[in-house]
Amino acid sequence: MGKTAASTRKRILDAAEKLFADRGFHGVSVREIAREAGVDVALVSYHCGRKNDLFETVFLRRAEMLNEERLQMLAACRQAAAPDSPTLEAIIDAFTHPLLNRSARGSAGWKRFFALVAQVNNSPELAPIGMTKFFDPLVQEFIAALREALPGAREEDIYWSYHFLSGALTLTFAETGRIDKLSGGVCRSSDLDSVHERLVPYAAAGFRRLCAPSSEVAKASGKSAKSAANKARGKVTKANVRKAPDRGAKRAVRKSSAQIS
Amino acid sequence: MGKTAASTRKRILDAAEKLFADRGFHGVSVREIAREAGVDVALVSYHCGRKNDLFETVFLRRAEMLNEERLQMLAACRQAAAPDSPTLEAIIDAFTHPLLNRSARGSAGWKRFFALVAQVNNSPELAPIGMTKFFDPLVQEFIAALREALPGAREEDIYWSYHFLSGALTLTFAETGRIDKLSGGVCRSSDLDSVHERLVPYAAAGFRRLCAPSSEVAKASGKSAKSAANKARGKVTKANVRKAPDRGAKRAVRKSSAQIS
């Protein structure tokens, strides 16, 4: 087991990580990976088995250490708040910080890994295998923490809120460069610090609005579900399209609360 | 031009749509598409050109009519609110309703198309081509409406807020079934009505929190950026992990507003 072998295996995994992140599992051939790594084709099978195994290895390699840190961070913020529940912001941050931080520090490897996760998360073919296998235990832990922080919330609302957060987070990591073009350069996909500042309050506000015991959605699932659903859907009605508040945003939040929730 | 030809082409496009949505562009072969459509391989090239063209055609086929409806809906809610700006909820709904509604009505074709969009949106390889080409003009229109509805908001905050909405929306359409397993059956990926009720208020709350003129993020980009950023990042501090409010959610919203924004 010379050190050559170890570095060869690492080169293969790094090359695979990069190419898988760029073009997905099916978009990359084993031969391309070997070429990118600068090794013979047969060495891929020798060190990493079949293509499926290689993919799983690439995925697992970082997922494990990442989730460990996320759980530690959750435990830390729980302990700091004990015996009370941590704030929503602290929980969401424990969920996103380990990702955004690594990425923002410019680690190319981690960035590629996260881009890969983004693709897997949105793939009907791969998500049931990859995401469920590597992330669901962690997510269950976070859901439990969120449940404590949101007393009186309905289960569906918590899960859907988490789902929206997951979507926002993964699209961010995809780093497709789309927001760059869209904003004419005002925003940059690679500027994860900017995301960091914004995603936590954005998601927290969404959670509170949706998971409030008095929320309209909660009421909607009761007796008068239909009309409530129409309102929630933003059906164009007199009440819904009325003038946007012009006296500051705090007021807007409360108005909206009164109106919708 | 016998009617056989028209139905053949349609069968090919439908088959391609289904398979592309399931396994992505590279995960499907032209021969599989032909088999699924029940036609000879050569007919795919004959009717739809090369694989790339076929993919674009599948994408374009529904994107055009969809975006037309979205723009009409935006115009309608703008007109209904004139001369004032429509509410945030109405704008976001005009953006999401045409998608969620078609999907919720159970159209298998549309569902597949949206699943395809979700994959493209999260693909560094395909997003710059597909999403930018077909959706950016529409998105610019919505950004403009959002800007009007959020006076005093910073450009970056609007774009990032839109980005988060886009991520939440596309992950929903991916319909990977993950939330089903995660929630133990409490939520169903296919239940787009439930999403419909929840995504609009969730996103609207996020927009308001982030795009408020008095928001912390806005302040953070000023002089005391560092400490503000730390707070936004939810760094575990005394202030951040303090007890969650126990007297209802509305109170929680206001507390949080005071604390973070």
Next chain:
DNA sequence: AATTTATTTCAACGTTTGATGAAACGCAAG
């Protein structure tokens, strides 16, 4: 130094890939 083990190279396997040219078909118009 000799022997064993780990790693790398080379060549090849059977399949599948995207794409196309030539021939055969169906069918309406002249």
Next chain:
DNA sequence: CTTGCGTTTCATCAAACGTTGAAATAAATT
């Protein structure tokens, strides 16, 4: 009927695919 055109079938192309033995080399162990 037959000419012409849109459509379909069939056969085939070179290239790339994932994977694997067997030989060659490097490294570690005795």
